[in-house]
Amino acid sequence: MGQVHVYLGCSLDGCIAGPDHDLAFLMENPPPTGDEPEGWLGFEAFLASVGALLMGRRTYQVLLDNDAWHYGERTVFVATHHELPPAPQGGDARPVSGSIDAMLDQALAGAAGRDVYLDGGDLVRQGIASGRVDTLCLTFLPLLLGRGIRLWDGLETRRDLRFGAHLTHGSLLQVRAEVARR
Numbered sequence: 326m327g328q329v330h331v332y333l334g335c336s337l338d339g340c341i342a343g344p345d346h347d348l349a350f351l352m353e354n355p356p357p358t359g360d361e362p363e364g365w366l367g368f369e370a371f372l373a374s375v376g377a378l379l380m381g382r383r384t385y386q387v388l389l390d391n392d393a394w395h396y397g398e399r400t401v402f403v404a405t406h407h408e409l410p411p412a413p414q415g416g417d418a419r420p421v422s423g424s425i426d427a428m429l430d431q432a433l434a435g436a437a438g439r440d441v442y443l444d445g446g447d448l449v450r451q452g453i454a455s456g457r458v459d460t461l462c463l464t465f466l467p468l469l470l471g472r473g474i475r476l477w478d479g480l481e482t483r484r485d486l487r488f489g490a491h492l493t494h495g496s497l498l499q500v501r502a503e504v505a506r507r
Contacts, residue, residue, distance in 0.1 A: 326433065326438065327376060327433055327436045327438055327439045327440040327441055328440045328441070328459035328460065329429060329433075329440070329441045329443050329452060329457050329458050329459050330371070330374075330375070330440055330441070330442055330443065330458070330459060330460045330461075330462065331442075331443050331444070331449050331452070331453075331458055331460070331461045331462065331463075332368070332371055332442060332444070332462045333444070333449070333461075333462075333463055333464070333476065334351050334463075334464040334465075334466060335463060335464070335465060335466070335476055336350065336465070336466055336468050336469060336470040336473070337465050337466070337467065337468065337469055338469045338470060338471065338475070339475045339476050339477055340470040340472075340473035340474060340475055340476070341446050341473075341474055341475070341476045342446070342473055342474040343470055343472070343473040343474075344472050344473055346383060346387075346474065347473075348387060350466065350468065350470060351466070353466070353468075354466055354467075354495065354496060354497055366464055366494055366497070366499060367462075367492075367499070371442075371462065372395075372396070372397075372399075372442070374439060374440045375396075375399060375436070375439060375440050375441065375442045376399065376435070376436030376437050376438065376439025376440060376441070377399055377400045377401070377402060377432045377433075377435040377436035377437075377439070377441055377442075378396060378399060378400070378401040378402065378432070378441065378442040378443075378444060379401075379402045379403075379404065379421070379428055379429060379431075379432040379441055379442075379443050379444070379448060380401060380402070380403055380404070380443075380444040380445045380448065381403070381404050381444070381445025381446070381447055381448045382403055382404060382405040382407075382445075383445065384444050384445035385401070385403045385405075385409075385418065388412070388413055388416075389410055389413060391413075392413045392414065393413060393414075394412060394413045394414040394415075394416040396416060398417065399417070400417045400418075400419060400435045401416065401417065401418045401419070402418075402419055402420075402421045402428065402431055402432045402435060403418050403419065403420055403421065404421055404422065404428055404445070404448060405420050405421075405422065406422050407420075408420075419435075425448065425451035425452055425454075425455050425457065426455055426457065428448075429441065429443070429452065429455075429457050443458060446474055446475075446476055447479075449476065450476070450477070450478075450479055450480050453480060453482075453484055453504065454480060454481065454482045454484075456484075456504075456506075458504050459503065459504060460489075460501065460502065460503050460504065461486070461500075461501070461502045461504065462499065462500075462501045463476075463499070463500050463502075464494075464497050464498070464499040464500075465497065465498045465499075465500070466496075466497060467496045467497070467498075484504055484505070485504075485505040486502040486503065486504060486505060487502060487503045487505055488500065488501070488502050489501040489502060489503060
């Protein structure tokens with residue numbers, strides 16, 4: 326059975342979005358020129374292990390607003406209680422609802438034995454709190470936003486981590502960690 330992974334960028338003070346869900350700060354550090362064998366920040370290599378995604382509705386809206394689709398033929402399950410607009414660029418997006426456990430079970434079934442990429446602050450917090458997240462890959466940008474949507478706000482349960490690899494990409498710092506099982 327596949328695992329559940331988180332892969333996010335954030336400011337050093339833990340903001341995954343600025344005020345009003347603004348993501349412009351994430352684009353202030355463009356990828357370096359030149360070829361990176363695993364893609365920029367290792368995203369392509371990470372995505373190669375992923376069979377499906379589970380993301381929040383606001384995260385999906387970013388894709389819609391930018392007519393962007395980075396997931397190939399992978400199914401993206403979108404947590405929502407409303408009708409879901411079609412995915413950009415012919416992508417496969419499907420609405421899901423229920424508990425985090427039920428939605429992750431659906432995504433894992435859709436991943437057909439491969440891993441699930443969990444994306445979106447609220448879902449990540451729920452996945453961590455429920456003990457369903459296996460690994461975190463966070464890329465820190467060299468700035469403090471001060472205000473914005475913080476990844477860990479609302480997390481009420483302690484979770485121990487085991488740090489793995491850390492890499493620098495220009496001015497960015499990427500940290501990988503496994504979530505320790507209790």
